[in-house]
Amino acid sequence: MSNVTMQIASEHGSIPGAADFRRWAAAALGEAHAEAEMTIRVVDEAEGRALNRDYRGRDYATNVLSFPVELPAGVELPLVGDLVICAPVVTREAAEQGKAPEAHWAHLVVHGVLHLLGYDHIREDEGVVMEAREREILAGLGYPDPYA
Template sequence: MTKGPVRLDVAINYALPRKGLPAAASFRKWVAAALEGRIREADLAIRLVDSKEGRSLNRHYRGRDYATNVLSFPADMPEGLPEGVKLPLLGDLVICAPVVAREAREQKKALNHHYAHLTVHGVLHLLGWDHEDEREAECMEQLEREILATLGVADPYLED
C-alpha cells in the first residue's frame, strides 16, 4: 500500500454527445478513489463510446460480438508498451455509454453511481484484479464495495 497523494493524468475522450454523461472531473474522482493507497503515479485514458464502437472493440479484442459496459486495456498487455519502456502508463478504459444507461435503468441504479462502479471496476482490472473464478470475483467485488463506499455509492451487488 502506498500513502500520500496520487499523481494522476486521466484523459477523458467523449466519442459521442456528452449530454447526460458524467463530467470528466467525476471520472477523475472515481479513478483516484480506485487508486488510493494502491499506486502513486498513473496515466490512463477513458474513452466513452457508442454501441457500434463498443461492439467492434469487444469483438476484436475479446471475440465477443456485442457491446459490453467496460473494456480494460492494461498497458502491460502483449500489445502494450515496448520492452524497457518505463512509464506510469496504467492503460485504457473504454466505457460504452448506451450499455451503461440500459443497465442502470434495468437495475434501477442512479446512472452516475453505475458509471462510478464501472470506472472503479475497470481501474481494478488495469491494476491486475480479475474475476475469472469465484474466489477472485468475491475479493474484487469486496474491494469495489469498499472503494465505492468512500464515494457514497451503495453496494452495487445488492439485489433488490
C-alpha cells in the same frame, strides 16, 4: 495525483463530467498508483461492439473494456492502460437494474480500473476479492453496494 485523459466519442446524453471520471479513477488507483496515467474513452454502441468483437471475440457492446498497458521488459512508465465505456449500455443497465446512473458509472470506472491494476473475476475466489475492493472504494465515494 493520477493523470486521466478523457475522450468523449459519444453523442449519448447524460455522460458524467470529466471531473467525476477523474475522481472515480483516482479512488480506484489509490495512493500506490497516485502518479498513474490512463485514458478513459466513452463511446457509442457501434465502437463498443467493434472493440469487444475485435479484442474479446464477443459481437456485442459491453459496458466497460479494460486494456492494461503491456510495456516491454525494462521499460518503466506510470501508464496503467485504457478504459472504454459504452454510454448507451451503462444508461440501459442502470435503468434495468434500478440503479442511480451516476452510481453505475462510478462502479464501472472503479471496476475497469481494478482490471487495469490486475484484479480479475474469472475465478470465484478472485471475484470475491475484487468485489470486496469495489465495495470498499465505492463506499468511500458515498455510493451504495453495487452488488446488493
